[in-house]
Amino acid sequence: MKLPSLAAAAVLSVLLAGAPRPAAAQLVLYCSVLNEWCTLAVQEFERKTAIKVTMTAKGSGETITQIRAEAANPRADIWWGGTGDPHLAAAEADLTVPYRSPMNDQLHPWAIKQWEQSGQKTVGIYAGALGFTYNTELLAKKKLSEPKCWADLVKPEFRDEVQISNPSSSGTAYTALATLIQLWGEDKAFDYLKQLHRNVNQYTRSGPAPVRNAARGETTVGVIFLHDAVAEAAAGFPLKAVPPCEGTGYEIGSMSIIKGARNLDNARKWYDWSLSAEAQNLAKQAKSFQVPSNKAASAPPGSPRLEDIKLIDYDFKKYGSSVERKRVVERWEKEVGTLPK
Numbered sequence: 289m290k291l292p293s294l295a296a297a298a299v300l301s302v303l304l305a306g307a308p309r310p311a312a313a314q315l316v317l318y319c320s321v322l323n324e325w326c327t328l329a330v331q332e333f334e335r336k337t338a339i340k341v342t343m344t345a346k347g348s349g350e351t352i353t354q355i356r357a358e359a360a361n362p363r364a365d366i367w368w369g370g371t372g373d374p375h376l377a378a379a380e381a382d383l384t385v386p387y388r389s390p391m392n393d394q395l396h397p398w399a400i401k402q403w404e405q406s407g408q409k410t411v412g413i414y415a416g417a418l419g420f421t422y423n424t425e426l427l428a429k430k431k432l433s434e435p436k437c438w439a440d441l442v443k444p445e446f447r448d449e450v451q452i453s454n455p456s457s458s459g460t461a462y463t464a465l466a467t468l469i470q471l472w473g474e475d476k477a478f479d480y481l482k483q484l485h486r487n488v489n490q491y492t493r494s495g496p497a498p499v500r501n502a503a504r505g506e507t508t509v510g511v512i513f514l515h516d517a518v519a520e521a522a523a524g525f526p527l528k529a530v531p532p533c534e535g536t537g538y539e540i541g542s543m544s545i546i547k548g549a550r551n552l553d554n555a556r557k558w559y560d561w562s563l564s565a566e567a568q569n570l571a572k573q574a575k576s577f578q579v580p581s582n583k584a585a586s587a588p589p590g591s592p593r594l595e596d597i598k599l600i601d602y603d604f605k606k607y608g609s610s611v612e613r614k615r616v617v618e619r620w621e622k623e624v625g626t627l628p629k
Contacts, residue, residue, distance in 0.1 A: 348459030371459030376608025458493025467537030508620025
C-alpha cells in the first residue's frame with residue numbers, strides 16, 4: 289500500500305479542516321409546567337438521548353401568544369405542558385401538526401380524547417382539577433371563616449385577601465373563567481367576577497404564582513390548580529387545598545409539535561418519551577402532583593383524586609376554540625380587568 293505524499297496529506301488535512309462539521313443534535317422546547325419539572329425532564333431526556341435541549345419556561349397563555357407571533361418563522365419545535373385549552377386553540381389555528389405516537393395505547397381515555405378532538409395535534413400528558421387554596425395560619429390570624437365554595441371568595445371579609453392569575457397570560461385563569469361560565473352561565477359568571485375583583489389584591493401573570501404567594505404569606509387565598517397547592521403543602525407550607533362545593537373545571541395538560549419545527553425528528557422523540565411511564569414518573573421527583581396520562585405511571589401520594597372532586601362536564605372543544613377564548617378574555621379585560629379597586 290502506497291502512503292500519500294506529505295504534500296497530499298497536507299492538502300487533505302486542509303480540506304477536512306474546512307469541511308462543515310455535522311450539526312449537534314438539538315431540540316427547542318417551550319415548557320409550561322413548573323420550572324422544577326421542566327428542568328428535570330430536560331436533564332433526563334438529554335441523558336437518555338444525547339439530544340441537546342434549549343428550554344424556555346412560560347405560562348401557557350404567554351406561550352401560545354409567542355407561538356402565534358413566531359408562526360412565519362417558528363423558533364421552537366415542541367410545546368410541553370400547560371392547560372389544554374390553548375393547545376386546542378393552537379391546533380385550530382394550524383400552529384401545530386398531527387402526530388400519532390406509538391405510545392397512544394398506553395394512555396388514559398381522557399388523554400386520547402384530547403388528541404382526537406384536536407385533529408391529532410395535541411395529546412394529554414396529565415390532568416388536574418381547579419380550585420383554591422388558603423394559608424391556614426393567616427386565616428386563623430385574621431379570624432376569617434374557612435372558604436369552601438366559590439361563593440365564599442366574594443364575601444366582604446375577604447377584601448384584598450385573594451389572588452388569581454390574569455386570563456390574558458395564564459391558562460389557569462382562563463380555565464377558571466371558562467369554568468365559572470359553564471357553572472352559572474356567562475352573565476352570572478361575569479357578575480361574580482366583578483364582585484371577586486373587589487377582593488383580589490393582585491392578578492398575577494402566571495398560574496402557579498398565587499399558590500406560591502399564599503404559601504409565603506403574601507396573600508391568604510389563591511385560585512389555582514389543586515395539585516400546586518398540594519405540592520406546596522408537602523414542602524411544609526401551611527396550605528389547604530379546596531375543591532369548590534359548587535363544582536369545578538379541570539385541565540388536561542397537553543403537548544403539541546409546532547408547525548414548521550426545524551428539529552421534527554427530535555420533537556417526535558421527546559413526544560414519545562414524555563408519554564412513557566418512566567418519563568411521567570419524574571413528576572414525583574419534581575414534586576408535581578398531577579394525574580399522569582400513562583396508565584402505568586403513578587401520581588405521588590397525596591395527589592388530588594379526580595374521582596373525589598365534583599367536576600363539571602368541561603367543554604374542552606368549545607373553550608379550546610381560539611375564537612371563544614379571544615371573545616371571553618376580551619370581555620374579561622373590558623368588564624373586569626379595567627375596574628378600579
